[in-house]
Amino acid sequence: MHLIVLLYFITSVNTFGQQPEDACYQCHLExxxxxxxxxxxxxxxxxxxHVQRGFGCADxxxxxxxxxxxxxxAMWDNDSYLGELSPLDEVKMCAKCHSxxxxxxxxxxxxSVDQESQYWSSKHGQELKxxxxxxxxxxxxxxxxxxLATDNPNSAVYDFNVPKTCSKCHSSKNYMAGLLDKTDQYDDYVNSVHGVALLDKQDVAAPACNDCHGNHGAAPPEIGSIKEICGSCHAQNRDLFQKSHLNKIFKDRGxxxxxxxxxxxxxLKPSDNYLKWDGGVCVKCHPAGGKPKLLAAELFNILDSLNTQLESANLLVEQxxxxxxxxxxxxxxLExxxxxxxxxxxxxxxxxxxxxLEAARPGLTASAxxxxxxxxxLNEFDFRRKGLFGASLIFSFLALLLYLKIKQVESSKRKDTKHEK
Amino acid sequence: MSVTSWLQERFDIAAVQKFAAKKQVPVFFGTVWYYLGGVSLFLFILQVLTGILLSLYYQPGAATAYESVKFIVSKVEFGWLMREIHSWSANLFVFFIFLHMFTVFFSKAYRKPRELTWVSGMILLALAMVFGFSGYLLPWNELAYFATKVGTDIAGAVPFIGSFLTQVLRAGDEVSGATLSRFYSIHTAILPLVFIVFLGIHLIMIQVQGMSVPEAQENVPPEKKKTMPFFPNFVVRDLMLWLIMLNVIALLAVFFPWEIGLKADPLTSAPAGIRPEWYFMFMFQTLKLLPAHLWFLEGEVFGILMFGVGGIIWLLVPFLEKPKYTKLWTSVGVGIVLYMIVLTAWGYLV
Structure with missing residues (x-):
């Protein structure tokens, strides 16, 4: 009976292919x-x-x-038998086919077939070596x-699942003890603008861990290359920063x-308030104020003018x-x-x-x-109301004239009737 | 030489003047209902005038209709006012014709010799509804597009001729620019022509046969019967009411303007809350409530047959009604009015 139930279970879950004709599978299944x-x-x-593509345990x-x-x-007397693989052997075993x-x-x-070479260049690979x-x-x-295939939404490395997969190790203080002190990356990420976009809004274009750190070659980015990594999506911001006077200073000072x-x-979602002195970000490097403070205020004022004017326009259009x-x-x-x-x-x-200012000018003109x-x-609406009032007066006056006409006709008719009598 | 005498020399208008002077309107508690036909006529005149003005700028066609309506309401001087008056008076027009029809029904004014006046009035009501249905699509907005799609789908359920009817209405398999052109032609050329013919017949019959009075009023002794001259007493009162109506429409136009909505896009899915104009709502709601199958018929076909047969019976009321069943007919009329009110409210509120 148990065998029947077991066979039913196996055949019912194997919706993709045939039950493997495999001695390893059949014994280990029991x-x-x-x-x-x-x-x-x-x-x-x-x-x-792999099973879907016809590979078995022995492969x-x-x-x-x-x-x-x-x-x-099946195992002990067979020279090819490897048994459980060590981490190092596992990488080599996967690479046998994937490279x-x-x-x-x-x-x-x-x-792609460069996963192994990338892996050895990664922090993980270097440590394993x-x-x-x-x-x-x-x-x-x-x-x-x-x-599962990487494009399967249930795969641990599918876009939405990557942060959770990385966090299995990187958020565990015990596991990371002696390796990395920092274990709050996942908590930080899920609250970030990227995390909210990817995990809450299900926007696959938003970056997960691997988009900044790499997949098989995962490593913390070097200070000098951060702008290149962010710039792979925020290209305009990167190009403008590279042309700015701050680029050299950042580079020289690391x-x-x-x-x-x-x-x-x-x-977090950036705010124009980053340019404000109180609570902004410029003050972190320029505590003395001076020219940087003045520049930040000028930049803030331009953005604020455009934003305020746009909000006023939105409100008035809505009215x-x-x-x-x-x-x-x-x-x-408005658009x-x-x-x-x-x-x-x-x-x-x-x-x-x-x-x-040049960038903001079309916006200032359009919002104006x-x-x-x-x-x-709104003036036209006011005109219509006044027009309605005027028209109502005329209509009412005409209606009154007609009413008086009725009264006049009826009173002369009554006089005529009396006169006839 | 006065204008009157100039005309008299040529057309013998004295006969008309004599007729007008002799014509009397009965005065009793129900005299107010006599004004409903006049108000409907005034609203029709408004429709014609504003419709002509709108047609100066309106461009039928899937690519131009919506844009031209926007142009009319935003760029053309007083274009907004013409559109608002046209839309509001269209709705009030249908409302007053319905009201007129029911007052005629309950006062039994359709009885001999006015059977054909009733029939011509019913034809005018049907034409007014077709006016509304065809005009609804003309702004080519999302709501109108899908309501027309649903409406012409329903026409497709008519037994035997359904698919042919849908094809004729749509000028193809789907509601498209061709449908719009067809509806525009029906709305602005065919219907006005047919409507004016029946309106003329209707008015001539009323003038020839005079105003009907209810049975109770007919039994009043002649010395106690009150009347007023049609001209000028009744006509001036009519004019006064028309002015008040114009004032109400102006008020509605300024404070309750009709939205243009989003442009129709046949490739998008139908938005929620698609419904026909209010005067089709009771029929639409009935069709929604009917089960998929009733006896051997599909629910929709059953509904259409029910309304079709009901409409024909209603049209033939003057020929079918027997005096001994007066109360029964009145009860049926009350039931129909209640049914229409409840189902319309249901359609909007639920």
């Missing part, structure tokens, strides 16, 4: 049933991408998969016997570029719309002003007042147009 559900070796085995662990009901022949372009091209012509077996190897990120103002893992006026054209001006504001916030990274248009609409 052993597996004695384990707790979470600890079972073959929990997700049939969904594994990684060696042994004879055709030696049914003979444990010695072989001829072999991998059977499955995909666009698949030195004998530190606590570092992450392939299976720590991709899983062991239930490895100050991290973007990170100094925006932070690293807990990058006109509530009154039922046709203001759809004004939305084009233009909003785009200019975004562009201006980028232009701040030039740290050049004239450049920022929207303001004027909304005001004209």
């Amino acid at each position: 052993i597996d049933q004695d384990q707790d559900a979470d600890d079972r070796l073959f929990k997700n085995y049939l969904q594994d991408i 990684c662990h060696g042994g004879d998969p055709e030696a049914f009901d003979d444990e010695d022949a 072989n372009p001829t072999f991998m091209s059977k499955f995909s012509v666009s698949v 030195q004998g530190n077996e606590k570092v992450a190897t392939c299976s720590d990120c991709h899983g062991v016997h239930g490895i 100050i991290p570029q973007c990170e100094s103002c925006h932070g690293n893992h807990r990058i 006109a719309e509530i009154k039922g006026m046709e203001i759809s054209e004004l939305y084009f001006s 233009e002003a909003h785009n200019a504001l975004i562009h201006s916030r980028t232009a701040v990274h030039s740290f050049n007042k004239d450049f920022l 147009d929207a303001l004027a248009g909304a005001q004209a609409s």
